Amino acid sequence: MLLIESISNYSKKDIDIGKTPVDVYGLCSCIRETFCLSYALRKYNNLFLCIEKDHSLIKFKGKELKYLGPDERSETLLLVKALEKISKPNMYETKEWRKSTPGIFIRSFTDASSFMNYYRLKANHYSFLVIENPLKVQKKVDFFEINQESIEIMDNDFFIIPTYTLRSGTSHYIKLFKELKNTKLISLSKIKSVENKILYINFRKDQQSTHNCIV
DSSP states (O other), X not given: OEEESOOOOOOHHHHHTXXXXXXXXXXXXXXXXXXXXXXXXXXTOEEEEXXXXXXXXXXXXXXXXXXXXXXXXXXXXXXXXXXXXXXXXXXXOOSSOEEEEXXXXXXXXXXXXXXXXXXXXXXXXXXXXXXXXHHHHSSSOOEEETTSTTOOOOTTOEEEEESSOOOSSOOHHHHHHHHSTTEXXXXXXXXXXXXXXXXXXXXXXXXXXXXXXXX
């Protein structure tokens, strides 16, 4: 899950004339690193975009994804369709996901607390909250450096990655995630960009899967 403060408004026309916002290109890189292999998709990966400003979720479900290619145009078009559905006036909190395109679903919540209530019900394994520099977030905090070989990444583990730099007054979502019982703080401080963090997590998952097969 990527925690996003907000996403710039854009349209298909903006894409056609090459005026896609910079932050959207960054999100497309994250989508690409989550799913795209050389000639296939990572069907067992899922990606959630949590848009904090709107208290909305966009879910990319790997097993059902269609029309997603490695090119930025296909990614931006799929994303803008989902954003357009979220922005409709009737997108109040519902108890079901709404389909945007095959494999991409949207859901809105009234506030951060209602989102966290939903997350608590769905979280069935460890959640890892990626903090770039945990020691600056609070005076004393337990965290793991994920590049240690002792950290085992399981298929059901859930990674929460902020796309913004954490400040002294962290977002309400960050505070709520830190309070969850099964959430652990981890650091990827040596990996700067969000898309490279995703790439590294996929690498470790692949490495772990290969090790389990050999054993």
